[in-house]
Amino acid sequence: MCGGTGAAGPAKVLGTEDVDERGRLIVEQIPRLRRYARALTGDADRADDLVQDCLERAWGKFHLWRSGSNLRAWLFTIMHNLHVNSRRRVAIRPAVVSLSDWVEDRGIAPNQEKAAEVKGVTAALHLLPDDQRAVLLLIALEDMSYQDVARILDIPIGTVMSRLSRGRERLRQLLAAGEAGTAGRMSQR
Amino acid sequence: MTNLTPITDNDLHAYVDGQIDAERRALIEAHLATNPEMADTVASYRAQRVALHEAFDSILSEPLPASMVRRPAFRWVDTATRIAAALILIVLGGAGGWLLRGEAVQPAQVAAIAAPPAGDPFPTWARVAHVVYLPEVRRAVEVKADDATLVPWLAKRVGTPISAPDLKASGFQLQGGRLIPGESKPAAQFLYQDDAGRRVTLYVRHGDTGDRKTGFxxxxxxxxxxxxxxxxxxxxxxxxxxxxxxxxxVAMQAYEHMAY
Known part of the structure; x- marks a missing residue:
């Protein structure tokens, strides 16, 4: 157990011999990164691509992570930045979609976009603005502290609270409307 | 009965998220007991938390794709490159020592061996840009730091997401930035100044770098x-x-910032 350099304190200092330890620490976080990415993007493939990119970047930059600081928040920060970047790229250069995919998509989407038709939290989540969805998920699903969320998203804590509030309120309306819609159709039968 | 500290929207969220101290929690619980509308709101926020976990928690137990668990191969290439570079330095150092036997190795010669790739044009571009704009007092920057368009504009022109690192811990405040020519496309320069009026500039370029990874x-x-x-x-x-x-x-601070 001993053999440390004697630096007392809660922060464990990782040396180069601790590659396995670093690996273990990162791998431990992967399930949660995947859960968040899936909920955020609503698409399993895109989510895993995002996690993969995040991990590669984290490995490359691992020496910059100060051991003892919050590894999870660091990883989520990297992933958030990658997500923002990828959205920016998408916005600049819209993805080319084949006509048949487009027609297929349109066949399903218009109904889902009507709030009255929304069923389930997954569908409702994707009617929230991206910013509100990120804050809501980090807090309500990932149980992050408000301070960590402010740091991860690089926004003031007041903005975290207002996005949380708007996100929750909107989600509540969407879910209530969805239930009302379902109940309405059922009572018509 | 009136309460001196009214319950705010933020309190309700902090209550639902368990990010509240015990005293405040008791106060809110007392309120909820007499305010059904507020209790409804809290219940619906709680239900959202439960619904989110029900929808997404199964992902936590999915087996991890092998590609995620493995440390990416390029890191080993990196490491190998670094070891090779170190070996070359040692060999060169040894050879230098042999050639210079009988004479003391001059610090300048050692420095030459350990210096960055000879004639790397990249730092020269940054130096020239620094020297050109440094003496300007009123026109040191094209767009001032308090202009919200500064970073988005430079990012757009440079062609990659960039940000201006916060160097306040070293006493340097961002003054603003400007667009400057790179080798084949635009580059960005951020200018910082400390209380003593000393200036540093950060030069950011996208492309034109030979697509390599250098250390510091x-x-x-x-x-x-x-x-x-x-x-x-x-x-x-x-x-x-x-x-x-x-x-x-100062540079380390910028470096760490860019690591994110």
Missing amino acids: LFDDADGVGVYYWIDGDRGYALAGDLDRDTLRK
């Missing part, structure tokens, strides 16, 4: 030191007329 390198000429690093297709260089240690500290 130092280049010094004409009294202007440049710390620079290249990360794939992005290059960063911090230039300043400071002593080397101070400049390194």
